Amino acid sequence: MYENMTYEALLKRALARVPTGIDKREGSMVMNGVAPSMAEIAQLYIGLDFVFTATYLATAPREYLIKRAADRNTAPYPASAAVFRAEFNIEVPEGTRFSCEDLNFVVTGPAIEEDPPGEWVAQRVTCETAGAAANSYSGTLIPIEYVNGLTHAELVSVLIPGDDDEETEVFRKRVLDSFHSLAFGGNQADYVEKVTAMDGVKAVKVHPVWNSDIEPASLIPDETVQAWYTSTVATLTGSAAQWLTAVYTAALNKKLTVGGTVKLVLMASNNAAPTETLIDTVQTAVDPTQNAGEGLGLAPIGHVVNVTGVTPESVNITLNLTYATGWNWDAVKSYVESVIDEYFEELAGTWASSDYLTVRISQIESRILSGCAAMITDIGGTKINGKEENLVLDADSIPVRGDVNG
Numbered sequence: 001m002y003e004n005m006t007y008e009a010l011l012k013r014a015l016a017r018v019p020t021g022i023d024k025r026e027g028s029m030v031m032n033g034v035a036p037s038m039a040e041i042a043q044l045y046i047g048l049d050f051v052f053t054a055t056y057l058a059t060a061p062r063e064y065l066i067k068r069a070a071d072r073n074t075a076p077y078p079a080s081a082a083v084f085r086a087e088f089n090i091e092v093p094e095g096t097r098f099s100c101e102d103l104n105f106v107v108t109g110p111a112i113e114e115d116p117p118g119e120w121v122a123q124r125v126t127c128e129t130a131g132a133a134a135n136s137y138s139g140t141l142i143p144i145e146y147v148n149g150l151t152h153a154e155l156v157s158v159l160i161p162g163d164d165d166e167e168t169e170v171f172r173k174r175v176l177d178s179f180h181s182l183a184f185g186g187n188q189a190d191y192v193e194k195v196t197a198m199d200g201v202k203a204v205k206v207h208p209v210w211n212s213d214i215e216p217a218s219l220i221p222d223e224t225v226q227a228w229y230t231s232t233v234a235t236l237t238g239s240a241a242q243w244l245t246a247v248y249t250a251a252l253n254k255k256l257t258v259g260g261t262v263k264l265v266l267m268a269s270n271n272a273a274p275t276e277t278l279i280d281t282v283q284t285a286v287d288p289t290q291n292a293g294e295g296l297g298l299a300p301i302g303h304v305v306n307v308t309g310v311t312p313e314s315v316n317i318t319l320n321l322t323y324a325t326g327w328n329w330d331a332v333k334s335y336v337e338s339v340i341d342e343y344f345e346e347l348a349g350t351w352a353s354s355d356y357l358t359v360r361i362s363q364i365e366s367r368i369l370s371g372c373a374a375m376i377t378d379i380g381g382t383k384i385n386g387k388e389e390n391l392v393l394d395a396d397s398i399p400v401r402g403d404v405n406g
Contacts, residue, residue, distance in 0.1 A: 001052055005045040010038040057175055062168045069175045076171040079130035080199035082162030083108070083277070086141060087120035089152040097128075098141035100155050104128040105141065120152060127162060135161045135270055159277035160200035161270045186300035191264060191286075194298050198285065200269050200278045203352035205396065207263035219251050226252075262305045265396045271348040273398070274309040283307040310351065313393055314402035315344070315359055316385050319368070321406045322378035329406040332375045339371040340364065340401050348398040359384060359391040359399050 014034045015024050024030045054064035069075060084105065086098075096107045109124035125141070127134040141153035166174075181189040188206045195204045221229065229248045233241055266282060268274040274282075283289060287297045287305035295301030317340065323332070343364065347357050361382045368379055384391045393399060 002045040002049045005042065007039050007042040010041055011035060014038055057172065060172075062171075065168065065172055065175070069171070072175065072178055074175055074178060076166040076168075077163065077197060079165045080163045081127045081130045082132075082134040082137075082158055083160040083200075084125050084127070084134075084137075085112070085122055085156045085159050085277075086125040087118070087122055087152070087154050087156050088150065089120060090149050091121050092123060092147060092150065092153075096147060097144040098125065098153060099144055100137055100139055100141050103134055103137060104144065105155065120154075122156075124159065125155065130162060131164045132162050132269070134158075157275075158270075159275050160281065161268050161278075163199065163269045186262075186303055191262070191299075195264060195266070195282060195286065198282055200274070201266055201282065202269040202271060203267045205265040205352055207265070220254060221248065221251050262299070262303050264305060264307045265310055266307065267310045267348065267351055267398065271345050271398075272400075273312045279307055279309055308396075310348075311394065311397040312400040313397045315391060315399045316402040317364065317404045318383040318386070319379060319404070319406040320381035321368075321376050324375055324377050327375045332372060333404070333406065335372050335375065336368055336406065337401060337404055339367050340404060343367050344399045344401060351398050356395050357393045357398065359393070361388070361390055 011034065014037075015031070018024050018030055018034075022030060053059045054061060055068075057065065057068055060068055066076060086105070086107070091111045092107050094107050094109065098105045098107075105125045105127050107123055108126045112122040112124070114122060127137075135158050138155050138157070141155050143150060143153065188208065191206045192204055195201055229244070233244055233248075236244060264282070264286065266274045266279065268278060283305070285297055286307060287293070287299040287303065291297075293302055293304040295303075297305075299305045319336070321329070321332075323329075344359075347359065351357060361384060364384075365379045365382055368376060381388065391399075
């Protein structure tokens, strides 16, 4: 904004104000008196230019963006640690520390009850280093201190992916978007804001009254149902009779309703389907199953929330490739699969803001030609799941690479 307010320009303007006939050459008394002031004023303009940049959310550097966002009670999401499933030959005390490659892990939970029981004792372990770097780790765990009786310790799979600190531009967009949607009292923006702030969650879709194909009036018992209830409940005892009576009474008194039912569909922070552990964690935080609709979680009283995950849909691709000299399918396969994986991950990143995702043949072909230009000279006749047409996924599905043949 003040790029023209340089030392030279300011000095020239100041000397132009000195009356003609007075010596203002370099080294003169006037020049020596004015020049230092112009240098300081030039520095003030540089500082003022930065103030304007740091003042606006659209241009502020991260440090000042965080300060401005604090006015809206918003802060960047901090890095979170990955939680894993580990397997041991014995139940290891919580707090026991292990190392795997260059990272350390600590046991953070008792034995996980499984039906049927597995060969090993499964427990939760958490990486001591926050961030997404640990998400791909697996293998043998080495105890940092001796554990009596331990002969087997292995890091098996990630349960809740770790997250890096929220990137500056992602945070900036979230702050700017907050001016266009008000999160309040269990509206869609409220669910999105609260759920995406949870560790391991990348995105969420909110389906209000997701079972609305049920007409509320159809839940009220008519004379036929009333007669069936009277004859049936007399044949039941114990909890079965109590349950049927409770449901029937609620329906008769018009207390059964589909209103307030919310479906949350999650995508994990690694742009993949969430684990059952992550789904259960979010379900408990939002609306505990055993207290559904009672408002004991983040959801308002009366909201019965069902949390589920995106559905990974396998996409099989058949390619008709023309190879450069010296190349064949076996040589290029890994490169082609890497290009497709990158494309699918980009698509998954847009899932929350899209009604549905479309896997496009043109995108696959152009990306392969661009990414494998030295190996592949032409491509055509590409088929997705056996058809030469784009694949439109369901609203809650994301693509994952299936079989790729060239």
